[in-house]
Amino acid sequence: MTLDALKPLLDTDGPFATVYLESGSPTEDAEHQIRLRWDQLRTQLAEAGADETTLEALDAAIMVEDITEVQADGRVLVADAQKVLMNTAWDATLGAGDAAHWADHPQLGAYLRERASSVDMLVAITDQEGAVLRRVVASQEQTLNELEREVSGSSNAPVQKPTEGAFSTIQNRSDEAVKRNAKDIAESLDRIARRRRPDVFVLAGEVQGRSALREGLSPELQEILVETDRGGAEDDGAEEALSQELGRIAAAYAEQSVGDTHGRFEQAKAHNQAVEGAEAVARAAQMGAIDTLVLHTEHPGQDEARLLAAAAQIDSSLGLVSSELQDGIAAILRFEAPDELTSST
Known part of the structure; x- marks a missing residue:
């Protein structure tokens, strides 16, 4: 992975305050809970030498109106004496919990390790008429972030095969409708992939829909394709099965990434x-x-x-x-x- 997350911080002189707030289940007293946690971290930073301007900037970034989002997503923040330089979701899948640092450089090792061991997946749960498309950032332990949209094919013709004895023209129209819908979905996936550049493309859903869509995928998506027949979006059971499968895929990808780096390092040493x-x-x-x-x-x-x-x-x-x-x-x-x-x- 690149170190682009650090670049906005490079032109600023330290010292820096780095704050980690672990994510948790939203509660009715979220504001009180976050206040207690932040007060403890704030005290640590003040005792370490952080100036009041830095602490007040962090106050404003953490104690926001929608405090349940901070509690649910967690946060990693970096601030200097002038302003907050970084404020992003932090899921703490490594179990690091809350932490605060005052140092000459941002203390982002834990955050970058999480990023490096997470997998950005483009997921399509498809049938013969359309697809549910998701962008999922996941680790072996859990889903970190998820965005969803639905895409429907442009064909209005029925996609079901005709009964035995029906005219062959009806079957041809059905086949063409499936191909047209799959082409539309594939084009939407290509646009998203060019913008998001996912690590993995996961194709799920019914067999016929997967088969039709697979044939229309670009070479770029085919290269990162992982197909699964587990789970879907029909009900809670199907969603749970898919979530488990995505976790398995994320773990396998992360393990392969570590192995690839080890292999490159050993070869470079040689x-x-x-x-x-x-x-x-x-x-x-x-x-x-x-x-x-x-x-x-x-x-x-x-x-x-x-x-x-x-x-x-x-x-x-x-x-x-x-x-x-x-x-x-x-x-x-x-x-x-x-x-x-x-x-x-």
């Missing part, structure tokens, strides 16, 4: 295009040499926040591995490592 350890990674960043900053899936690396900012400054990407790393941090390089880098690892 060709002298990788370094390990905070000192070597810092030198690589100064040289503009980092292609992919590599972090452990769970454990923070030494000097991680500063090195994340440095990597974002030179348009590096981020990858996760489950194997141990020196200082918990490493990098895949854009070119063969010079002697001054390898001598420090």
Whole structure:
């Protein structure tokens, strides 16, 4: 994944306040609960040296009118002495809970790990007449975000096959109606995919609808296609089955992503295009040499926040591995490592 989320923060001098509010079930006393949680974090920040201007900016961003949304979605926020620089949903699927930091660099390692281990899926639950299209951002544990729209094909002709003995022209009209509807749905999917650039396209729904739509998909969507016959949108049972299937797909994708990064890292080491350890990674960043900053899936690396900012400054990407790393941090390089880098690892 890219480190674009850090770029708006790079032109600002620290120190920064970084706040994590874990998501939870909405309650009637949401405002009171959020106030208690934020007051505790606010006190921590003040004791750490945060100025009142920063704290007041965070007050306004957290204690909003629709406070149940903050409670349900969670939040990660970054603020400097002037204003809130980042305010986005935080689901805390890693179980990190509430936290507050006052430091020279934004403490976004936990947020970026969640982003890197989540999967952006475009989901189509289709039949022969139309489809329910969803954009789902999910992890193995749960759905993080979901947007939905319905798309209907433009054909007004019936899509059901005629009974035995009926005229063949009726069957031809039925076939053409199914193809026309599938083409319309495929075009809608292509438009969404070009805009959203999903990691995975999940095709669900009835067999005939899936078959017709599959044939009309663009090569780009076919390349990321995962088809399933589990679940749908008919009732709660079907929705639950689909949700479980999406979780399975997300887990498999995340596991593959970690494996791919590990394989790239090992190959890069074999060709002298990788370094390990905070000192070597810092030198690589100064040289503009980092292609992919590599972090452990769970454990923070030494000097991680500063090195994340440095990597974002030179348009590096981020990858996760489950194997141990020196200082918990490493990098895949854009070119063969010079002697001054390898001598420090």
